[in-house]
Amino acid sequence: MIKINVAEIKKQLIGSTSYHYDLSPADLDLSREDADLTGPISADFTLSNGGDLILLKGELHFSVKGQCARCLKDVTVALEAPLDERYYPEGTENLEEDAFTYKYDVVDVTDALRESLLLSVPARFLCKPDCKGICPVCGADRNVAPCHCDTRTIDPRLQALEALLEK
Ligand SMILES: [Zn+2]
Ligand SMILES: [Zn+2]
Known part of the structure; x- marks a missing residue:
């Protein structure tokens, strides 16, 4: 769980703070079936004041192990996942069902990081493009x-x- 207090960010008109985390798969509720990660997940992002909402922008860097779909060799690939989300105050009306919310000035970025990481893991690995x-x-x-x-x-x-x- 990565929960961040954004009270200070909200106080400033153009408030923005940068964060860096080295996360374990468990920090993002990831199991080995989700992704076979070979090291820490490096997360760099900013949270900024977007008026009524909090903006999350940044990226994740991580390495995943897999098997080449053609030659079956084990491969490790370094991947990057973009972070670009909005957090609305809980209780905001007419939100889309999958919109992220926050309350008591605390933004929990865990799900956004987890989802972005999973979307970036390829369904099929190749040890090299022309294997x-x-x-x-x-x-x-x-x-x-x-x-x-x-x-x-x-x-x-x-x-x-x-x-x-x-x-
Ligand atoms: Zn042959
Ligand atoms: Zn191969």
Whole structure:
């Protein structure tokens, strides 16, 4: 939970304060199933007075472990997630259902950080953009050594027929 008292920010017309946090996954209620984080999540953001609301702007930096979708190698990727949210005083009318609110001058940024991080984790990892993957025939890592297998798909039924015809 990252709760920040914004009373001072609200007192000033153009009040704004910068924050830096090094967070653990637990700080953002993240489990290993959500994202396999390899170190602390670095959060840099400002909270500023936006009149009736508080503006959150900044970014997260973190590294996630995954497996290359093509060659199955373990990869660690450094990612960045933008933070750009608004916090309305609780009780504000006509708010959208997913709008963030705050009360008693305390803004809890946990959910915004968590959501932004999760949105930035790719569904599919690649060890490099042009990973050649594993040969489906011999299993060789084609990034290391190109093999000369015929990788055109062979229908096993056709293969059986061919064998019959050859007799
Ligand atoms: Zn790969
Ligand atoms: Zn091969």
